[in-house]
Amino acid sequence: MTSAARQSQHTPELRAVARHLGRRRFLTVTGAAAALAFAVNLPAGGTASAAELDAAQIADDPFTLGVASGDPQPGSVLLWTRLAPAPFQPDSGLPAARVTVQWEVALDEKFRRIARRGAATAHPEFHHTVHVAVDGLDEGRVYYYRFRVGRWVSPVGRTRTAPGLGSKVSALTFGVVSCQRYDQAYFTAYRHLAEDDVDLVFHLGDYLYEYPVSSVGGARAYPAGTLPDLLNRETVTLEDYRLRYALYKSDADLAAAHAAHPFIVTWDDHETENNYADDIPENSVPPEEFLIRRAAAYRAYWENMPLRRPQLPEGPDLQLYRRLHWGRLAQFDVLDTRQYRSNQAYGDGWQLPGPESEDPARTLTGDVQEQWLIDGWHRSRALWNVVPQQVTFSRRHNTTTPPSPVSMDSWDGYPASRERVLAGAEAAGIENLMVLTGDVHVGYGFDIKRDFADPGSPTVGTEIVATSIASGGNGSEKPANWATYMAANPHMKFYNGQRGYATVALGRESARADFKTLAYATTPGAPVTTAASFVTEAGAPGLKPV
Structure with missing residues (x-):
């Protein structure tokens, strides 16, 4: 869908009403409030006094x-x-x-x-x-x-439990996972992660996918009729999303990982709908209709994730960004780059950057979350400041001949937003910035440059991109564009297209990242191998091969 087509869903009259009345009032005016009533607060009054089952x-x-x-x-x-x-x-x-x-x-x-x-x-x-x-x-x-x-x-x-806020913790190891499309591969990587010696796991989005799942489980190729037909439809209603979580959580490997380690979760797009941006859907439906779908998706997400009471949704809104600490060793600023973003420029996809994508007013995080992140850095006493989030932060060119297209759905499509964040980290004196990313179904390791247009610009952090658990099928060690990407992006230190996950071990002197991969995933039982390992030193950011 083109950018113009997506924006045309919002007539000037509707946009004016929405701005004037606010989202919740807008929904009331359009008659959607009754449909959203299920999504606010805990059961109370008559609902809570319903019979109790023996x-x-x-x-x-x-x-x-x-x-x-x-x-x-x-x-x-x-x-x-x-x-x-x-x-x-x-x-x-x-x-x-x-x-x-x-x-x-x-x-x-x-x-x-x-x-x-x-x-x-x-x-x-x-x-x-x-x-x-x-x-x-x-x-x-x-x-x-x-x-x-x-x-x-x-x-x-x-x-x-986490250590006390003032504790001088010497070490922490965590797993990084994302993108687990059930019908494209098995969750074998989770079985290995369950057995891995990590303290906690970050899930960076696409916990489920909204697309229909056939009775044979797609690439899993179960006997015909193994899964019920009611899963073979796109998730739109609350019932749809709840059933899809049931399917995913019925997987024994995923259940083993959850039982073995505490998870810190955030979402991306597929928990609701592919590449949505705030209240703008991928498909041509009115915004009030999409927000009803979003309310159902957010409600089911909270129900099925180990989230605390502050994350309880209110209608189509859920504040998922939050801050956690691991003593004085690490501060985790968990972001939501989907709910508050500006619409993707130039109709989404890979496009040449231009005035629309480079508009300083565009935001990936929303103004409030952006300021919350930067303010948190100013108050941080942690050695490592880690930002678990969804889409690729570092610049990616897909051709060695300039000008090169960039992804409009990633931070490349919101360069002013990225610049404000990097300037905020610099102003706060953040020396050990680490960004954790999912979304792209491949593993990347990046040096974060203060100015990506200048190869000689200082390295100000590292980005660890975890490949998918299952999305994309088996993948390959070196995808077809591997050589082009490595040549076009000198700050890219690693690129692998197989399934798996990453682990990061934080210490007082350095952090080590291990990219763990499977040779195959469309049949169960693959062993796990470490494709590459890197170290970044405290006070001297940049990935160095081990």
Whole structure:
């Protein structure tokens, strides 16, 4: 769709009303408020007083989708599960009734030494998901957790709390993953990540894809009829998104990774719709209609991710950007580059940059999030300032002959936004900037240049781009454009097109990045290998091969 066509969805009259009344009032005026009523606040009043189901009546295992934890804080962690005896039914095999879920946190895997226990309510309005913020734990410690409903006990999960804010932590290792299209490959990489020695995992988006999934699971080539037909449609409604999460979370390898490590998550586009920008959809539908879809997608995302109460959505809005710390070693500024961005310039895709893309008013993060990021850097006391986000930050040219097209969906399509961020890091005195990226289904390692137009410009940080878990099928070690990309982008230090993930080990003196890949992914069981390793030294940014 061209930029003009996408913008034509918004007549001057609609844009004027939206600006004058604000998004939520605009939705009310257009009659969409009733459709969004499901998406605000916890159940209250009559809904919360609905009947409670006797757990003894649950005849089948309700923990089919596993357990998860996330957003570790000093002395606190968020625990998640979802009750689904029949995960591929719209009601998950449960009536519209509340269910009391017991939870336990222990110091040991056999639960001989209980640290905390309690009960939570799984509300039908939230598809019987459970989010438990467990406080009062020791800082910087490993814990084990589980849930219980009637006679059913969940798998055991392993998690950890963050160290205290002033702690002089010496080391942290984390995994970096993204892009797991179920019907294009197996999630074998997650099985290896589950067994890897990491403290936590960053998921950088495209946790699911909105496209239909056939009964044979696409490239997984299951026997015909293995998956129900109700998955063979694009996700648009709340029911659609909930069923798609059930499909993804039913994967044993993904469940193993969630049970093994706490996740810190952010989304990209496919959790809602490909390449949407704020309230502008990929397809030609009115903005108010798209925002109803976005509300459903955001609601299902919160329900199915280990997110805390501040991330609870309100209608089509969810503040996903947030800040976490790992003692004095690292500050994590988790970004959302999808919900607040300006529309992609020149109709999206790879285009020559020009006045439209270089307009200083354009933003990838939105003004509020951009200022939040820079203000956080000014207050940071961390050695490493890490920015987990979605789309490629460093410049990418796809030809060695100038002028070269660049991706309008990445930071290249918003160069003024990137310049403000880099200037903000410079003004804040950030010496050890590390950007984590997903989206592109390949692994990259970049030196971040202060001025990408000048090869001699200072290197001011590093960017680690994790390849996809499954999206794109098997991929290849050296894609067809490998030589062109490496020649056209001298700050690109690594490029690999296979499936896998990355790990990063932060220390007081340096950080090490390992790019881990699989030779194949469309059949299960591939071993994992380390394709390349790099080190960047504290105070001297730049990737050096190990």
